[in-house]
Amino acid sequence: MTTMHGNHKVTDALMPYLQDPRLVRELAYINGQWVHGQGDLPVFNPATEDVIGHVPRLNGEQATQAVDAAQAAFQGWRSLLADERAALLLRWHDLILEHREDLATLMVLEQGKPLADARGEIDYGASFVRWFAEEGRRAGGDTIPGHIPGARLLTLREPVGVAALITPWNFPHAMITRKAAAALAMGCTLVIKPASETPFSALALAELAERAGFAPGVINVLTGSGAELGQALCRDNRVRALSFTGSTAVGKRLLAASADTVKKCALELGGNAPFIVLPDMEVKAAARAAVAAKFQTAGQDCLAANRILVPRAHYEEFLDAFAGEMARLRVGNGLEAGVTMGPLIHRQAVNNAHTLVDDALAQGARLFAGSRRPGPGPRFFLPVLLADVTPAMRVFREENFCPVAAVLPYDSHHDLLPLANNTEYGLAAYVFGQDQRLIWSLLDGLEFGMVAVNSVKMTGHCIPFGGIKHSGLGREGSRHGFDDFSNIKYACLGGL
Ligand SMILES: NC(=O)c1ccc[n+]([C@@H]2O[C@H](COP(=O)([O-])OP(=O)(O)OC[C@H]3O[C@@H](n4cnc5c(N)ncnc54)[C@H](O)[C@@H]3O)[C@@H](O)[C@H]2O)c1
Ligand SMILES: N[C@@H](CC=O)C(=O)O
Numbered sequence: 001m002t003t004m005h006g007n008h009k010v011t012d013a014l015m016p017y018l019q020d021p022r023l024v025r026e027l028a029y030i031n032g033q034w035v036h037g038q039g040d041l042p043v044f045n046p047a048t049e050d051v052i053g054h055v056p057r058l059n060g061e062q063a064t065q066a067v068d069a070a071q072a073a074f075q076g077w078r079s080l081l082a083d084e085r086a087a088l089l090l091r092w093h094d095l096i097l098e099h100r101e102d103l104a105t106l107m108v109l110e111q112g113k114p115l116a117d118a119r120g121e122i123d124y125g126a127s128f129v130r131w132f133a134e135e136g137r138r139a140g141g142d143t144i145p146g147h148i149p150g151a152r153l154l155t156l157r158e159p160v161g162v163a164a165l166i167t168p169w170n171f172p173h174a175m176i177t178r179k180a181a182a183a184l185a186m187g188c189t190l191v192i193k194p195a196s197e198t199p200f201s202a203l204a205l206a207e208l209a210e211r212a213g214f215a216p217g218v219i220n221v222l223t224g225s226g227a228e229l230g231q232a233l234c235r236d237n238r239v240r241a242l243s244f245t246g247s248t249a250v251g252k253r254l255l256a257a258s259a260d261t262v263k264k265c266a267l268e269l270g271g272n273a274p275f276i277v278l279p280d281m282e283v284k285a286a287a288r289a290a291v292a293a294k295f296q297t298a299g300q301d302c303l304a305a306n307r308i309l310v311p312r313a314h315y316e317e318f319l320d321a322f323a324g325e326m327a328r329l330r331v332g333n334g335l336e337a338g339v340t341m342g343p344l345i346h347r348q349a350v351n352n353a354h355t356l357v358d359d360a361l362a363q364g365a366r367l368f369a370g371s372r373r374p375g376p377g378p379r380f381f382l383p384v385l386l387a388d389v390t391p392a393m394r395v396f397r398e399e400n401f402c403p404v405a406a407v408l409p410y411d412s413h414h415d416l417l418p419l420a421n422n423t424e425y426g427l428a429a430y431v432f433g434q435d436q437r438l439i440w441s442l443l444d445g446l447e448f449g450m451v452a453v454n455s456v457k458m459t460g461h462c463i464p465f466g467g468i469k470h471s472g473l474g475r476e477g478s479r480h481g482f483d484d485f486s487n488i489k490y491a492c493l494g495g496l
Contacts, residue, residue: 011053014200017109017335018102025203028056028223031069032216037062037224041196046112046343046379047333055199055223060232063191066220070162070189071238073217078159078187082137085185089133091212096126096177096205103173103204108334110198111172112342112379113297115334124460125174128477129181131461136185139482141489151494157486159187160240160264164233166226166254168246169345170300172198175268176205178465179243180219182481188241191233192221195246197345199223230254237261241485244268248399248425248470255473266474266484268302268466270399271427274420275305276442278413278433283314286432287321290405292456293430295329295383298341299403300349302471303428303459306400307389309419312409319387319407323369326383326405331375343379344402353381353402360386360393360406368407391422399425413438417445427467428458449475 001012014024027034037056045052077085096103104118111118141155163183167175172194180190194202206221222229233239234257244254245268258265275293277286293305310318332339344350354372361367370384381403389396389406396406410416420429420442429448431439443451449467452458459465464475474484 013050013052014106014109017105020099020102023099023102023106023204023207024053024200025207026053026055027203028058028062029203029206029210029219029221030062030066031072031220032210035062041224043110043197043199045109046345047335047377049378052109053200055196055203058222058224058229060228063222063229063232064236066191066222067162067233067236067238069217069220070191073215074159074161074189076215077184077189077218080187082139082185085187086133086136088212088214089129089136089181089185092209092214093126093129093133095208095212096122096129099204099208103201105335106200106204107173107198108342110200111169112345113334114339114342117297118334121171121174125177127461128174128178131477132181132185132481135479135482139186139486148492148494150496151492152496154491154493156489156491157186157482158489160485160487161188162239163188163190163241163243163485164239165190165192166230166233166242166244166246167192167194167202169195169197170297170302172201173205175245176202178476178481179245179266180205182476183241183243183485184218186482186485188485189217190219191239192219193226193229193233194221194223196223196226226250231257234258234263235261239263241266243474243484251472264484266476267472268474268476269427269470269472270425271302271304271467271471272306272397272399272423272425273303273428273430273448274446275308275430276416276420276432277308277310277314277318278431278435278438279311279313280435281433283317284321286310287318287325289430289432289456290322291325291329294405295326295341295403296456298344298381300344300401302399304400305430306406307396307419308405308407309410309416310407312411315409319368319385322405322407323385326369326385329383331380331382333376341383341403343375343377344381345379347378349402350379350381353384353400353404356395356398356400356402356404357384357386360389360395363390363393365389365393365395391419397423416442421445421447424470425467426469427471428452430456
């Protein structure tokens with residue numbers, strides 16, 4: 001059922017939750033128009049499995065129409081002064097924060113994370129919009145001390161043109177703004193394809209961008225099958241940059257599909273973070289940090305501590321402390337006060353979690369704490385602590401992306417780098433301890449794009465976020481965030 005708000009159809013399932021129901025858009029956004037598709041896709045609340053709304057299933061032809069619109073808008077957008085683009089971005093930023101509560105509530109309803117985490121993501125996502133609005137004012141080129149008599153040498157930093165952004169469901173707001181803000185500030189125009197599980201966060205961003213005054217075609221949002229729409233965007237030669245955040249498997253397919261059109265490809269892919277506890281680390285503090293690093297976003301986080309390495313001398317003590325901290329987690333509907341861990345995104349994710357635990361137990365792991373009983377709904381998985389994990393187990397080799405903690409002992413610090421680096425992934429790693437010599441030895445030897453020492457919090461608008469190996473290409477945020485959306489043009493002015 002729906003209710004009209006002006007010319008705005010809003011699903012009744014969401015009405016009671018929002019101050020501004022017009023933020024809910026059940027249509028895709030192309031060239032400043034809200035459009036239907038070839039049928040509709042349901043959007044589910046993962047905590048209750050209620051259908052909270054529908055979005056259109058667009059086809060490849062409509063993806064091409066979106067690229068048409070972005071291409072048509074590009075010259076006008078890039079020709080604005082950096083200050084003019086910045087003003088629009090800051091207006092968008094302000095509108096996002098003005099609607100923080102509604103955006104966070106909408107995120108809980110479609111993604112499931114606790115409301116406090118959703119509010120945090122809105123703040124995190126908005127911080128990229130402000131950051132790149134300001135950085136865009138300083139994104140110039142260089143002059144070069146020359147080697148050619150009578151010539152002056154310089155570089156110009158130029159927007160690539162139309163950028164396609166394909167984003168995941170686990171951070172349905174911030175993974176869009178982290179890309180979109182950099183691309184827009186640089187002068188690119190956008191075609192955004194959010195995850196089908198969480199389209200409303202993306203469409204609400206488009207609604208607020210429209211209110212901020214972005215011209216038609218500058219920002220376009222497609223809804224529908226990732227495979228169909230993604231392929232259309234990859235094949236389109238006018239799309240000059242593809243920025244993808246998602247699984248390594250899909251990222252590899254998109255990289256291959258972009259080869260024929262030689263696009264700039266930025267890939268933010270999966271992780272398999274080691275969490276290293278050094279022998280001089282206070283055990284209870286290490287356990288508290290490890291629980292926070294493991295169960296953030298119910299483990300559905302690219303930065304989640306996937307493998308926890310503990311010195312054998314403190315092993316059982318750590319397991320007890322970890323179990324005690326894990327027991328404090330409150331699993332439930334993200335809208336309920338006090339809930340600290342929500343559901344997984346779909347039933348398949350729950351099945352995957354059980355399969356990982358079964359595989360580990362079959363190979364000798366210990367179920368040290370936690371329960372295999374059902375949670376408060378079909379998409380819930382209660383936290384589990386596995387001890388005596390080995391590199392032979394899937395829970396060690398794969399990105400778990402669920403609330404299953406995998407802990408293993410080590411005997412010597414010489415074991416740490418071989419264990420930590422024993423993965424195809426290379427996104428993030430954690431080290432907790434005081435021995436500076438050992439910390440620096442690990443910092444030098446860890447094959448990861450980001451290393452956090454004595455801190456679970458590592459991410460933010462000002463840091464170069466990204467991985468190496470099979471965790472991706474490129475960096476988002478920081479001053480490096482423009483690289484994936486710009487080209488450097490060299491100019492040699494001779495005969496002077
Ligand atoms: N490195 C990072 O910054 C980062 C951040 C968040 C999530 N992730 C990773 O994302 C993964 C979880 O997100 P997910 O389940 O949405 O990933 P996913 O790869 O299944 O989907 C990501 C996006 O790609 C689209 N997609 C799916 N198949 C496609 C195809 N064949 N062609 C084009 N597009 C396609 C989806 O619709 C979605 O929009 C995890 O591996 C996680 O580690 C990484
Ligand atoms: N937590 C990550 C998102 C990955 O899942 C971030 O902060 O970017």
